[in-house]
Amino acid sequence: MKWFYSSVRLKYESKHSKKSIRNSSNSLNLQIDFDASVTDADGTVIPEDIRTVTLSVEGDSELISDNPRKAETGISTILLMAGKTSGIIKVKASAGGLTSGEIIVTL
Numbered sequence: 001m002k003w004f005y006s007s008v009r010l011k012y013e014s015k016h017s018k019k020s021i022r023n024s025s026n027s028l029n030l031q032i033d034f035d036a037s038v039t040d041a042d043g044t045v046i047p048e049d050i051r052t053v054t055l056s057v058e059g060d061s062e063l064i065s066d067n068p069r070k071a072e073t074g075i076s077t078i079l080l081m082a083g084k085t086s087g088i089i090k091v092k093a094s095a096g097g098l099t100s101g102e103i104i105v106t107l
Helices: none
Strands: 005-013 030-041 050-059 060-065 075-082 087-097 101-107
Touching: 005 060, 005 101, 030 050, 030 087, 030 101, 050 060, 050 075, 075 087
Parallel strands: none
Antiparallel strands: 005 030, 030 075, 050 087, 060 075, 087 101
16 A cells, blocks of 8 residues: 655643642643654554654653654654643654644643
8 A cells, every 4th residue: 555644643641630730749740642643644644654753842841752753653652741830832743754743732
Protein backbone atom coordinates (compact mmCIF):
# COMPACT_ATOMS: atom_id res chain seq x y z
CA MET A 1 0.00 0.00 0.00
CA LYS A 2 1.30 3.45 -0.89
CA TRP A 3 0.84 6.08 1.80
CA PHE A 4 0.42 9.77 1.15
CA TYR A 5 1.91 11.45 4.19
CA SER A 6 0.17 14.51 5.48
CA SER A 7 0.81 15.62 9.03
CA VAL A 8 1.76 14.99 12.61
CA ARG A 9 -1.30 14.96 14.89
CA LEU A 10 -1.19 15.41 18.63
CA LYS A 11 -3.41 14.05 21.35
CA TYR A 12 -2.86 13.87 25.07
CA GLU A 13 -4.04 12.02 28.13
CA SER A 14 -3.82 12.83 31.80
CA LYS A 15 -5.06 10.46 34.47
CA HIS A 16 -5.80 13.33 36.88
CA SER A 17 -8.87 15.50 37.17
CA LYS A 18 -8.37 19.26 37.48
CA LYS A 19 -9.19 19.02 41.20
CA SER A 20 -6.47 16.43 41.89
CA ILE A 21 -3.51 17.99 40.10
CA ARG A 22 -2.19 20.11 42.96
CA ASN A 23 0.12 18.67 45.57
CA SER A 24 0.41 19.66 49.23
CA SER A 25 2.47 22.75 48.41
CA ASN A 26 -0.38 23.92 46.12
CA SER A 27 1.74 23.61 42.98
CA LEU A 28 0.84 21.58 39.92
CA ASN A 29 1.89 17.96 40.00
CA LEU A 30 0.83 16.63 36.63
CA GLN A 31 2.44 14.39 34.04
CA ILE A 32 0.85 14.40 30.61
CA ASP A 33 1.42 11.75 27.91
CA PHE A 34 1.43 13.11 24.36
CA ASP A 35 1.05 10.89 21.32
CA ALA A 36 2.35 12.44 18.10
CA SER A 37 1.00 10.36 15.23
CA VAL A 38 2.24 10.42 11.64
CA THR A 39 -0.95 10.39 9.56
CA ASP A 40 -2.20 10.46 6.00
CA ALA A 41 -4.59 13.07 4.60
CA ASP A 42 -7.57 11.20 6.11
CA GLY A 43 -6.06 11.19 9.62
CA THR A 44 -5.14 7.48 9.54
CA VAL A 45 -1.95 6.62 11.43
CA ILE A 46 0.74 5.22 9.13
CA PRO A 47 2.07 2.21 11.07
CA GLU A 48 5.19 1.73 8.93
CA ASP A 49 6.49 5.20 9.69
CA ILE A 50 9.49 5.48 12.01
CA ARG A 51 10.58 9.04 11.34
CA THR A 52 11.82 11.28 14.13
CA VAL A 53 9.26 13.55 15.79
CA THR A 54 10.35 16.70 17.62
CA LEU A 55 8.20 18.40 20.24
CA SER A 56 8.45 21.94 21.53
CA VAL A 57 6.53 23.47 24.43
CA GLU A 58 5.56 26.98 25.48
CA GLY A 59 4.37 27.68 29.00
CA ASP A 60 5.28 26.46 32.47
CA SER A 61 6.19 22.87 31.65
CA GLU A 62 9.10 20.59 30.84
CA LEU A 63 9.53 17.64 28.48
CA ILE A 64 10.74 14.69 30.57
CA SER A 65 11.41 12.12 27.86
CA ASP A 66 13.88 12.00 24.99
CA ASN A 67 13.23 14.69 22.43
CA PRO A 68 13.39 14.28 19.49
CA ARG A 69 12.07 10.74 19.53
CA LYS A 70 11.53 8.16 16.78
CA ALA A 71 8.01 7.05 16.01
CA GLU A 72 7.18 3.39 16.54
CA THR A 73 4.34 2.08 14.40
CA GLY A 74 3.64 5.66 13.38
CA ILE A 75 3.31 7.04 16.93
CA SER A 76 5.83 8.81 19.13
CA THR A 77 4.90 9.10 22.82
CA ILE A 78 6.49 11.93 24.77
CA LEU A 79 5.99 12.87 28.44
CA LEU A 80 5.58 16.37 29.78
CA MET A 81 5.62 17.55 33.40
CA ALA A 82 3.54 20.62 34.21
CA GLY A 83 5.27 23.39 36.12
CA LYS A 84 4.17 25.16 39.29
CA THR A 85 1.56 27.53 37.87
CA SER A 86 -1.79 27.10 36.16
CA GLY A 87 -2.21 28.40 32.67
CA ILE A 88 -1.88 27.48 29.03
CA ILE A 89 0.70 25.10 27.61
CA LYS A 90 1.18 25.00 23.85
CA VAL A 91 2.73 21.83 22.44
CA LYS A 92 3.92 21.57 18.85
CA ALA A 93 5.06 18.40 17.04
CA SER A 94 7.04 18.35 13.82
CA ALA A 95 8.57 15.68 11.61
CA GLY A 96 10.52 16.10 8.38
CA GLY A 97 8.36 16.91 5.37
CA LEU A 98 5.02 16.90 7.22
CA THR A 99 2.60 19.58 8.35
CA SER A 100 3.22 20.27 12.05
CA GLY A 101 0.63 19.53 14.70
CA GLU A 102 -0.21 21.79 17.63
CA ILE A 103 -2.38 21.45 20.69
CA ILE A 104 -3.18 23.77 23.59
CA VAL A 105 -3.70 22.41 27.10
CA THR A 106 -5.22 24.54 29.85
CA LEU A 107 -4.20 23.65 33.41
